[in-house]
Amino acid sequence: MASSSTGSAAVVAQARRDSRQDQITLLRGSAIIALGYGVGAALQSTYVYANLVPEWESVSLGSRLAANGTAVVVLITVLAAVQAHRAHRWWLKILAVLGAAAAAGIARYLAQLVFGVYDEPTASTRDAEVLSGFLLGMISAGIGMWALATRQTARIRTRAATREAVHVELAVKALEQEEIRVRRAVAEGLHGTLQSKLILVDARLGEVLGHADGMDPADAQSLTWVRAELDEAREIDVRQMSRLLYPDRLELGLVPALRALLGRLPASIATRLSVSDAVRSFDDPTCSRLTVSERLLAVRVVEEAVSNALKHGPATSIAVSLDVAQDVLHVSVRNDGELYVPAAAGLPSGTARLDTRLSLVGGRLSLTPGPEKGAHLEAWLPLGAGLA
Known part of the structure; x- marks a missing residue:
């Protein structure tokens, strides 16, 4: 019951965050566009009237900007008040945009009267100003709605992709x-x-x-x-x-399993196993943080490297090193057998299969020639990618 309640609370909290982000997207997008239109309209009208109607030169740019700013504030306030970001049906969105735009147009005209843009406007002037304010608000709110819809679509796709990735990971x-x-x-x-x-x-x-x-x-x-x-x-x-x-001593840990593996090699082959303190901490038998699947995959890497060394060259020494950095297990195996030439030898089939297996858990494999002879097989395995 406790986990169910925690899950429900997390869902509710996520829904609230989504709603808040949707509202911010809508209001911010609408406000930016509306302010842009408002400033541009104020500058244009001031220039035109100052040049064509000399008696209107007394109307300051600030008054026009204040009137248009009032329209923007009213537009955003109405969109927020009617919770336009919560509308799921297209007709509700249209109604919210039209209502907010109408309120913005009327507010703009009334603000023009208050700030002295017009003293005694004619009916045609009134209608023109209200209509232009309405169009300004409708275009701005419409673009804000488009930005909101784009964000919501992107969020749905992202979360669907995340769920699909989680399902694939769980299947693996x-x-x-x-x-x-x-x-x-x-x-x-x-x-x-x-x-x-x-x-x-x-x-x-x-x-x-x-x-x-x-x-x-x-x-x-x-x-x-x-x-x-x-x-x-x-x-x-x-x-x-x-x-x-199922390698010997795998249940005891990765290091014991690798020691058992190297211990079965012919006495003519010198072996060396180097283990960092970080790996010993992860592979501590009392509280191992390496899962059985991770240990098995790491052992398979060493087995593949040893098998290649025995099959493709008379190796006299094999050196294995293990390290952990940023929760990634690094397995390195070097041998001094016949020089590995990728162009001629290609990638062994077993190594190719192992590379595919590692890629399923976010890891990778690298097979390169040694400095003078032999080969160097490396693997990077993200820890925490599998379950025991």
Whole structure:
């Protein structure tokens, strides 16, 4: 109930902010246009009358500006009073504009009388001034309404795009969660159920071979070969597949998982893992701020770099470094194998798939040649983009 009340309050507060911004847009746009028209009209009429009607030279520019300014104030006041920015139907908007413009036109004419622009105006003069004030107000308020409609349309589109982005992000997170769940389940199945059955089969074959005195030597040799192949499949293939699906020690943290990964490399390859204090803080086992999906993706980057180093060149050393800056995890892997030449080698398919995967969570990947030999694989992973 508390979260529901908080959500409703946030919606109401946002609606109030939107309404306030709409009102400011309408009134500000209308006022700017109206003032522009008013100043221009005052300057033009003063110049024309001063040159064509000499007896009107006594009417100051200030009086005309004051009359037109009064019309602008009345226009904005009426628009604010009738809450024109809240009108949703087109005919209500038109009525608000026409009403405000009519009030502005009448106010302009009355202000002209008050400020001494006219002493005894004729009916035609009165009608002309009221009509010109009305047109000034209608054009100004109409442009203000157009600015308001443009703002509202832009806001709707922006929020729709934001909602769509949030839906996509939630979908990606859901897929990540499901992928991790499936990976973990399959890895546990391979490591547990399948491996246990293979152990039982191996034990059974051992019993059969233990009583193979009367067995044909060729059959005994075949059984021995089958037992060796099953043992190799259990020790290498099944465990390897399990680790590929869900790396060892991933639940303990990113650093333990990478140490386990590098520890399985041949002894002929020197490995170095450099971890910044920022990463250790994020990957603290007692309160890790790295989600399982983030750890898995970072391990995949190192796995891809190690795989490339083993496949494309006799690397003798692999250096892995981890750092965090502005909530972005930076993974760097260097090897001293055969020099990577992008023009000739292109981008490995596994690296391309990994780049696509990183881009889904706002990250990126870079594969460049080493300074003299080998290759340098870097990845930038925004933290907080996935869920455990």
